[in-house]
Amino acid sequence: MRAVVLTTYGGPEQLEVADLPEPAVPDPDGVLIRTAAAAVNPVDLQTRAGLHSAHGAFHPPMVLGWDLAGTVIEVGDRVTGLGVGDRVVAMSAQMATGRGTYAETVALPSGIVAPAPVSVPLTAAAGLPLAGLTAWQALDALALPEGATLLVTGAVGSVGGLAVQLARLRGLTVVAHVRSVEDIELARALGAARVVVGEDASALPAGAVDGLLETAGLPRAVAAVRDGGRVVSVVPTRVPEAERGVQVAVSYVEQDGEGLAALGALVDRGELELRSAKELGFEEAGEAHRLLEAGGVRGKLLLLP
Ligand SMILES: NC(=O)c1ccc[n+]([C@@H]2O[C@H](COP(=O)([O-])OP(=O)(O)OC[C@H]3O[C@@H](n4cnc5c(N)ncnc54)[C@H](OP(=O)(O)O)[C@@H]3O)[C@@H](O)[C@H]2O)c1
Incomplete structure (x- = not known):
């Protein structure tokens, strides 16, 4: 199968398409998924650059990628609730498990796989898992009561846009805190x-909010939180x-098939909007990393096999 691999830590030019052996038939609790799209996330750029090398051994060729949307092509004997032909999404904690999603076929434990929302193209659904679960779990960690005021930094980014x-x-x-006046309309449209x-x-009002969800790497935004308030970064x-x-x-995002299913249901109820910026082929993975690194991307960059 074709996959985008990394053999040496470094810049976007290190990403190349290679032929790898098909993943093994899944274990009894696993599923095999034919990839429709893998979304690109900042963690992929960080891993490519070697910034997370302390978190695990480097066994090249490494397949990057946490976000996946695709179709189930095989299920293990003990799997219930998922079958061949199902359209699914998953977040794979690639850094910890080595199971990257920039590949034509991906084998994953069924517990981290959820039905894909049906109201959006399957490729666009790849933008939901990592950013959606991160936003959801960070809001859980904040645990602000209804009616409280929350500041979200990076509010038109992937995590921030879903968090809003x-x-x-x-x-x-x-x-919402955004970088430029051009982002104001989008932030308002998100809610x-x-x-x-x-x-x-x-530019943030001092002490004006009950909580802060910090996604832009702006630690001084804490000044906007009232005395005794809460921050989750x-x-x-x-x-x-x-x-x-x-x-x-x-807050560190955790794999969660049930949470992901709940997020997909929100998409299908029209309560959560996914934004796609661009679809690129596996050969353009380096270009996708360059685009995300340059900043200013609004919506997910999607890699299609
Ligand atoms: N802890 C976890 O488990 C976890 C999970 C997911 C993500 N993350 C981290 O969370 C961060 C956000 O991820 P993401 O996927 O949402 O990235 P993203 O889509 O690139 O969004 C980041 C947003 O922050 C904005 N921003 C950055 N610096 C800014 C500044 N100085 N002033 C105003 N706005 C600024 C960006 O604007 P521009 O595009 O204009 O630069 C962008 O809108 C990343 O650092 C990522 O590694 C952590």
């Missing part, structure tokens, strides 16, 4: 009651310092 929508669904009032613009956190390298009784936590 999900926070609204939880009855929170969302203040932000108020939009703050700026390159850093200085998903950027472990730039975590705000606790001050004024503000509780600060880092």
Whole structure:
């Protein structure tokens, strides 16, 4: 099967398409999935550059990718609830498990696989798993009561854009922080009651919100949280310092098939919008990484076999 592989840590030029052996027939609890699309995420860029090399041994050729949408082509003996031909999505914690999704065929444990939303193209559904679960789990960690005010930084990014929508669904009032005035309209369309613009956190109102979901690597945004409020960051390298009784936590996304199914249902109810920026072929994986690295991408970059 064809896959995008990495044999040496480095720049986008290190990504190349190679022929790898088909994954083995799944174990009793596994499924084999024919890939429709794999979405590109910042973690893929970080892994490619070697920034996560301390988290596991490098066994080249390494297949990158956490996000997957595709069709089940084989199921293990003990699998229930999934069958051949089902359209599915999954988030595979590639860094920990080595199971990358930039491949024509991917074998995964059935527990992390969920039905794909049917109201969007299957390729677009690949943009849901990692960003959606990250936003959902970070909001769970914040545990703000209905009616509370939440600041979301990076509010038109992948995680931020879904977090704004999900926070609204939880009855929170969302203040969105975006980089440029061109992002204001999008942030409002996603459900932000108020939009703050700026390159850093200085334009944010001091002490004005109950909570902060930090996705842009802007630790100083903590100043916008009221005394005793809550912060959850998903950027472990730039975590705000606790001050004024503000509780600060880092959220690391976890694989969760059930949570993913719930997110897919929100998409099909028209309550959660997925945004796709561009579809590229596996041969263009390096270009996709360059685009994401350059910033300014609005919507997911999708790699198609
Ligand atoms: N902890 C976890 O489990 C977990 C899971 C998923 C993601 N993450 C991390 O979360 C972060 C966001 O991921 P993502 O997929 O949402 O990335 P993304 O789609 O690139 O979104 C990031 C957003 O932040 C904005 N931004 C960056 N710097 C900014 C600044 N100085 N001022 C204003 N806006 C700024 C970006 O704007 P531009 O496009 O204009 O730069 C973009 O809209 C990444 O660091 C990723 O590694 C962590």
